[in-house]
Amino acid sequence: MNQPPGVVTPSTNPATLLDVTGVNLSLRGKPILQDIALRLEQGHILTVIGLNGSGKTTLLKVILGLVKPDQGRIWLRPGSRIGYMPQRLSIDETLPMTVQRFMQLGVHQARGKAGLQRVRAALAETGAENVLGTPLQALSGGELQRVLLARALLREPDLLVLDEPVQAVDVAGQYELYDLISTIRDRHHCGILLVSHDLHLVLPASDQVICMNHHICCAGTPEHVTQHPAFRQLFGQERSRHMAIYRHHHDHQHDHHGTVVNIKP
Amino acid sequence: MDDFLLRALAGGMGLALLTGPLGSFIVWRRMAYFGDTLAHSGLLGVGLGIMLGIDPTLGVVMVCITIALCLVVLQRQRRLASDTLLGIMSHTALSLGLVALAFMQTVRVDLISYLFGDILAISSTEVYWIWGGGVVVLLWLALLWRPLLALTVHEELAQVEGVPVFAVRLMFMLLMAVVIALAMKIVGILLITSLLIIPAATARRFAHNPESMAILASIVGMLAVGTGIWGSLTWDTPTGPSVVVAAALFFILSMVVPLSRR
Numbered sequence: 411m412n413q414p415p416g417v418v419t420p421s422t423n424p425a426t427l428l429d430v431t432g433v434n435l436s437l438r439g440k441p442i443l444q445d446i447a448l449r450l451e452q453g454h455i456l457t458v459i460g461l462n463g464s465g466k467t468t469l470l471k472v473i474l475g476l477v478k479p480d481q482g483r484i485w486l487r488p489g490s491r492i493g494y495m496p497q498r499l500s501i502d503e504t505l506p507m508t509v510q511r512f513m514q515l516g517v518h519q520a521r522g523k524a525g526l527q528r529v530r531a532a533l534a535e536t537g538a539e540n541v542l543g544t545p546l547q548a549l550s551g552g553e554l555q556r557v558l559l560a561r562a563l564l565r566e567p568d569l570l571v572l573d574e575p576v577q578a579v580d581v582a583g584q585y586e587l588y589d590l591i592s593t594i595r596d597r598h599h600c601g602i603l604l605v606s607h608d609l610h611l612v613l614p615a616s617d618q619v620i621c622m623n624h625h626i627c628c629a630g631t632p633e634h635v636t637q638h639p640a641f642r643q644l645f646g647q648e649r650s651r652h653m654a655i656y657r658h659h660h661d662h663q664h665d666h667h668g669t670v671v672n673i674k675p
Numbered sequence: 676m677d678d679f680l681l682r683a684l685a686g687g688m689g690l691a692l693l694t695g696p697l698g699s700f701i702v703w704r705r706m707a708y709f710g711d712t713l714a715h716s717g718l719l720g721v722g723l724g725i726m727l728g729i730d731p732t733l734g735v736v737m738v739c740i741t742i743a744l745c746l747v748v749l750q751r752q753r754r755l756a757s758d759t760l761l762g763i764m765s766h767t768a769l770s771l772g773l774v775a776l777a778f779m780q781t782v783r784v785d786l787i788s789y790l791f792g793d794i795l796a797i798s799s800t801e802v803y804w805i806w807g808g809g810v811v812v813l814l815w816l817a818l819l820w821r822p823l824l825a826l827t828v829h830e831e832l833a834q835v836e837g838v839p840v841f842a843v844r845l846m847f848m849l850l851m852a853v854v855i856a857l858a859m860k861i862v863g864i865l866l867i868t869s870l871l872i873i874p875a876a877t878a879r880r881f882a883h884n885p886e887s888m889a890i891l892a893s894i895v896g897m898l899a900v901g902t903g904i905w906g907s908l909t910w911d912t913p914t915g916p917s918v919v920v921a922a923a924l925f926f927i928l929s930m931v932v933p934l935s936r937r
Contacts, residue, residue, distance in 0.1 A: 474835050494835040501828050504875070505703040506882045516825035516836050546828075565836070 425451040427490060427569055427601040433472055433482030435465075442468050443479065444625040450618075452568070455595055455602040457616040461644065464623045466605045467497070470573055473603065486569065493567030493600075495558045497574045503547055509533070509557050510542050517564050532560040535597075536590060551578030555587060563594065570594070572604040576611070588615045680904070682802050683794045687900035687918065689805040690861050691874070693812055693854050695893025698871035699878070699885065700847065703827050707872050708758060709746070712765035713848075714855050714867040716742040718772025721789055721859075725779060732804060732856050739852030742768060747845060769864075792863035792915030794904065805857050812850055812857075819846055824885060861900075862915040873922040874899060877929045895925055 428450040435443040442465045450456045460466045471477040473484055474494060486492075501507070507515075513529045514520040520529050533539045538556035541549060549557060555575060562570055575591065576584040592615045595602050606612040613619060613632040620629045627640035635641050701710050717735045724734025742764060749760055776784050788796065816823075822843045826833040834840045858867045874896040875888065882888030902925075903918030 471831070474831070476831050476834055492835060494832055496829055496832050499829055502703050502705055504879045504888075505827065506879070506884055506888055507828070508884070511884060512828060515828065516821065516833060516838065571835075 423451070425453075427452045427487050428473070428603065429483075429485040430473060431483050431485075433469070433479045433484070435468065435472065435477070435479045435482075441624055443472065446482070446622070446626060448620055448626075448629070450569070450601045450603055452601050453595065453599045454617040455591070455604065455615055456618045456620065457612050458603070458605045458620045458622060459607065459612070460622040462607060466607075466622060467573060469622070470571060470603070470605055474571060490568035491565055493562030493565045493570045495555075495562045495570070495572045495575060497577055499546065499554065499558070501546055505546075507546050508542070509538075509544050509546060509549070512546055512557070513561050513564060517561065519566065520564055528564060529560075532564045533557070535563060535594070536560040537586075552580070552583040552587075555579055556590075559587075559590070559594075563598070567598075568600050570598075570600050570602045572602065574605055574607070576606070581611075584611050588612060591615060679795055679797075680908075682797050682799060683904055683914070684901065686797045686802045686805050687794055687861055687904065688897050689802070689809050690854075690858055690870070691896030691900050692893050693809050694858065694871045694896050695874055695878075695891070696813070696816055696889035697850060697854055698875040698896075699889045699892050700823060700827065701851070701868075701871050702875040702879075703885075706851075707868055708761045708765070710851060710855070710868045710871055712746070712761045712768065713739050713742055713851055714859075714864045715765045716768035716772070717855055717859050717864040717867075718789060719768055719775060720772075720856070721784070722772055722775035722779065725784070726775075732801075732859075735856035735859060736852055738768075739855055740849060743848035743852055744845075747848065788863070789859065790863045790865050791913060792859070792861050792866060794861045794914045794918070795907075797860055801860055805861075808853060808857050812853055815846070815850060819843060819850075823847055862918060866915055866919050869919045869922065870896065870899075873919070873926050877922070877926040880929055880932075880934060895929075896922070899925055 426449060428448075430449070431447045433443050433446040434441075446469060448456065448458075458466045458469060468477060472479050472482075474492065475484075510526070510529060513532070514525060517525075519525060530539060530542065533542060533556075536556040536559045538553055538560055541553050541557065544553075546554070546557075555577070559572070559575065562572075572591070576587045579587060588611055591602060591604070594600075604612070604616075613636065616632055618630065619632050619635040621627045621635055621638070621641050621644060623644055627644055628635055628638040630638075701707060716738050720735030720738035721731045722734070723738055724731035727734065746760070746764065749755075750757055755763075773786075776786065785793070787793075822833065822838045825836070825838050826840050826843060830840055854871075855864075855867055858870060862870050874892040877895045878888045878891035882891055899922035900918055902921035904914060906912060906921060907914040907917040
């Protein structure tokens with residue numbers, strides 16, 4: 411959180427977790443990513459913002475190795491584990507699967523009796539411990555996001571990649587989730603790369619923001635980016651003025667329905 | 676009991692054992708139309724088998740695998756929507772099969788039995804094929820189970836977590852090709868998909884995890900085969916369609932049975 415604006419870390423910096431340079435990608439002659447570069451350090455949160463269709467999810471896929479770029483280099487610190495939280499699950503109604511089974515599926519850290527303890531702990535950390543036996547299809551939007559986040563944590567990631575983590579969550583829940591993401595960063599000291607199109611909630615939690623529209627429009631600290639003309643042009647004068655950075659200080663908590671539950675003195 | 680009846684039951688039950696777990700995956704992965712397309716290409720395989728003088732079952736497997744590979748490659752292009760592509764392939768393959776068989780005037784092919792199955796005429800060799808092939812398919816599917824389930828839940832998540840997605844998807848398609856070739860004799864190429872989907876859909880309401888749904892689907896399939904053959908003998912109806920009708924009745928029954936909420 412205390413990184414001064416405009417600091418450029420040399421790639422020899424041992425804190426560097428992810429270094430992306432010169433990424434270009436075209437699909438059917440249409441440029442999707444143009445000369446994208448970014449760097450993420452351990453313990454930092456890097457937020458990529460952009461309108462829908464600006465290529466930000468594609469950028470995530472390139473970083474995750476799901477899509478091969480035409481050009482460019484993606485360097486991840488050797489031996490790093492990635493925890494990925496996808497935007498949503500589109501599992502069929504006919505697939506009977508509880509949260510517990512989903513957590514244990516394909517995550518070798520979650521198998522066996524000790525694994526189940528880890529599953530419980532991860533769910534408790536994201537505030538979803540009460541849905542362990544619930545079928546995936548019966549989860550609310552907020553519960554599903556918490557489960558997906560817990561599953562990503564289960565792999566003890568060095569790099570946490572979150573694609574629109576607060577989608578389909580009400581406003582109170584969004585605050586909570588972003589607080590949670592900050593807490594996770596502090597506790598696990600992992601690097602977090604997240605993509606979002608909603609602005610005023612996500613920015614305060616970030617150390618670094620990249621605003622993109624197929625190319626990088628501007629980058630830097632949240633304060634720096636919100637003042638940048640390119641940012642204002644992209645998100646509209648009015649909206650960005652209203653969004654002049656708002657640090658959210660929580661003096662209370664919400665339950666799953668958004669009701670205030672404990673107000674600190 | 677007559678020999679032909681025993682063979683029919685043995686063949687049908689063996690097939691139902693396979694279609695339970697495989698059909699469950701087809702339902703979960705929303706691949707019913709894909710299964711239909713593969714099945715429709717079966718007739719072309721029969722033609723090819725006769726032309727090359729090899730076992731038609733082998734011909735069907737070969738053609739199904741080819742079509743499956745074509746689909747995988749074409750789906751990667753993403754120029755046409757998947758269901759448009761499947762629609763084109765499905766009916767082209769079926770028509771091509773009919774045309775190819777029409778050209779072979781020297782051999783008489785019982786078209787109806789290929790289209791709708793002829794389980795009562797099944798030979799011992801074919802029963803061995805089903806059980807031998809069935810054991811291989813089930814073992815293969817057991818090995819594939821975890822990764823296949825992972826990529827059914829979320830393909831990209833599975834890929835990030837190290838599942839060889841493309842290879843697993845390919846192997847699943849190969850399994851489908853083999854099962855379709857085995858099933859053709861029992862219910863015919865036009866009805867194969869129903870034997871994959873209906874038992875799985877019937878099992879859904881009673882299952883609490885993927886494995887129990889697969890096993891239940893096998894049991895429902897076996898019940899349908901038994902009931903269908905019995906009905907076919909009792910009322911002198913075509914056997915393949917009778918099995919499907921029986922499966923559909925079980926499905927309807929499963930919808931109206933009240934479940935105690937746990």
